Amino acid sequence: MENYLFEATVHNEEGVEGTAYVEGEDKLSVTVSSPTSDKPGTNPEELFGLALTTCLNATIRSLLKARGLKNQSRVTAKVQLRREENGVGYYFKVSVFASIEGLELDRADAIVQSADKRCPVAKLTQNASTITLKTVPYNN
Structure with a gap:
């Protein structure tokens, strides 16, 4: 079992x-x-965006906590429905932006990339050519 x-x-x-x-x-x-x-x-676009941002940010927060950090974090996803070039079928183009308050961008990016490898939802889409993940400065 x-x-x-x-x-x-x-x-x-x-x-x-x-x-x-x-x-x-x-x-x-x-x-x-x-x-x-x-x-x-x-719709599926919104539901996918909610699932991915929630899971990825929870994973980032878990990694921050494991490092003894209490920084705020934010994950935003832009999910676009696009038509295949041949006109038959559709696909999602997803741009994900993650940020961690008060950390230098390279340190924040290391945590974000680590979270991307651990997040169960992100694991479903790893190596997908239609999804990008970028660490950006934290803005209030």
Whole structure:
């Protein structure tokens, strides 16, 4: 039997025109809509951005704590839906920007790059040609 720390079962039966939800009482349920429509709701682009920024920043904060640092950190992602050059299909172009307050850029970058190798969501996309990660100065 495989050991795990957490498991979620997530359902979507209507694509990007309906509801997606996490199985269980008082769990997340969201209205989904196409990112190209003006209908209310979220979409895969936003959900992916939330998952990646949350996980990567949690990993950065864990590494800071392990080093005895209490610096604030921030991760921002710009997720674009783009059409394949051949006109058939789509892909995500993701630009991720991470920053750590009060650290020199090279030291902050070392922590960010280490977090990128440890973050479970980032591991799913490692070596993806459509994702870039850049460490930037922390601005309030």
